[in-house]
Amino acid sequence: MITKFTTVYAGHVDLPDRGQDTTPANERRYSNEHLASVFEKTEAIAKKMDALGYDTLWLAEHHFQHEGYECIPNDLMLAVHLAHVTKQIKIGCAFNIAPMWHPLRLAEDFATADILTGGRTIFGVGRGYHTREVETFGAPMLDQNANRELFEEQVEIIFKAFNQESFSHKGKYYTLPPEVPYRGYTLKELTLVPRPIHQPVECWQPIVSANPRGLDFMVKHGIKGAVGGGAATMQAGPITGYRDAAARAGKHLKLGEDLQLGLHIHLAKTREQAIREIAPIYEEHVKMFAPLGFVPGLTPEQISAVAGRGGWAAAGVPTVEHYMDLGSWFAGTPAQLVELLKGFEERYPGMEHISLSSPIGTPKATMLEQFQWIAEEVMPAFKAARR
Numbered sequence: 001m002i003t004k005f006t007t008v009y010a011g012h013v014d015l016p017d018r019g020q021d022t023t024p025a026n027e028r029r030y031s032n033e034h035l036a037s038v039f040e041k042t043e044a045i046a047k048k049m050d051a052l053g054y055d056t057l058w059l060a061e062h063h064f065q066h067e068g069y070e071c072i073p074n075d076l077m078l079a080v081h082l083a084h085v086t087k088q089i090k091i092g093c094a095f096n097i098a099p100m101w102h103p104l105r106l107a108e109d110f111a112t113a114d115i116l117t118g119g120r121t122i123f124g125v126g127r128g129y130h131t132r133e134v135e136t137f138g139a140p141m142l143d144q145n146a147n148r149e150l151f152e153e154q155v156e157i158i159f160k161a162f163n164q165e166s167f168s169h170k171g172k173y174y175t176l177p178p179e180v181p182y183r184g185y186t187l188k189e190l191t192l193v194p195r196p197i198h199q200p201v202e203c204w205q206p207i208v209s210a211n212p213r214g215l216d217f218m219v220k221h222g223i224k225g226a227v228g229g230g231a232a233t234m235q236a237g238p239i240t241g242y243r244d245a246a247a248r249a250g251k252h253l254k255l256g257e258d259l260q261l262g263l264h265i266h267l268a269k270t271r272e273q274a275i276r277e278i279a280p281i282y283e284e285h286v287k288m289f290a291p292l293g294f295v296p297g298l299t300p301e302q303i304s305a306v307a308g309r310g311g312w313a314a315a316g317v318p319t320v321e322h323y324m325d326l327g328s329w330f331a332g333t334p335a336q337l338v339e340l341l342k343g344f345e346e347r348y349p350g351m352e353h354i355s356l357s358s359p360i361g362t363p364k365a366t367m368l369e370q371f372q373w374i375a376e377e378v379m380p381a382f383k384a385a386r387r
Helices: 037-052 075-085 103-116 144-163 212-220 229-233 238-248 271-292 300-306 320-326 334-347 364-377 379-386
Strands: 004-009 056-059 090-093 121-126 203-206 224-228 259-267 329-332 353-357
Touching: 004 037, 004 364, 037 056, 037 075, 037 364, 056 075, 056 121, 075 090, 075 103, 075 121, 103 121, 103 144, 121 144, 144 212, 212 224, 212 238, 224 238, 229 259, 238 259, 259 271, 259 334, 259 364, 271 300, 271 320, 271 329, 320 329, 329 334, 334 353, 334 364, 334 379, 364 379
Parallel strands: 004 056, 004 353, 056 090, 090 121, 121 203, 203 224, 224 259, 259 329, 259 353
Antiparallel strands: none
16 A cells, blocks of 8 residues: 655756757766756755655765766765755665675765664665766676675675674675774774664665565565566566565565555646657656666667667657556556556555656756645545555
8 A cells, every 4th residue: 555655866957958859868968067956956856845745755876977867976965964954754865886885884874864864864775787887986887796796795794784783794805894903902893883773774775687686685684675667567577576585585575565666757637748748858768778778678779779869760769658558657647647556556555655756857847846746636645545
């Protein structure tokens, strides 16, 4: 039963143009002043969502994106600020990319944010998907096996640091602490100072491939999963896979429990108007994510086509309606969105969290209008559940 409405804002600045016939993604470059506007935009979003009764604003950690698509380099620092200018909304990390951190620095920074925000910061970890980001910080991304190995060891360390008053660790990548002399004794253990006050630490991670190894790892550490909307149309995949992993660990979950389902959405007075308005924003999303492999089903030729201007129809690039049919995008009226979400409730009775996000490229003013509309005409349909 849906009880918590959230959004994911990856940190795009307002773009001067959008769509397949406008500036190609690799040609976008903006001034430092414009890129820094992401912080004012995020604050406006947080304040609006807070006033409207949303549960969580999820931020995303990214680096070096002069293209203006994902411009927040530190979710935890921003979470502390946003918690101080809002009253109750939680700020989620979707996600801290562990391979770009030393695990103990990440654990310390989260503990600091947990304390300073009164428990309103939600922890999240991910492996990353931009080579420019991860490899620049000296961690593997091209070597996926090494990336996963590193990530899993880092998460093990982070939870030791959160949960144990003192700890040590010896693995492939880290020996903590190093056995060095310190003030007259040999160092054998460490203590995170301070540790998070709000325990157990709630942690989330994206579910992409639904690989059993990854799902078993999540369940082992009590990590909850964020899945894309396309998974909602499948009886197999991330949603059932997570429940099955829990069962392997002896834990009974309802279908959808401990998961958050995410949709890219746009509301309008009619479905036709919504599709017209979301089309150029969808195209901007494809320009950004297709070369990274995050637009499923595209051929190499189609990925090449979206790197230029126009010609998408001739190349057979799917329209937004294709992904609406798959369930990962929605464009329509508030009543139609309520109907869709009620269907999710029936299919996934354990699901509490729904993330309704304005896609990358959506202007700030439009995002604020969409949040208002959802709060007024969608959330009330689930009001009884939220009490």
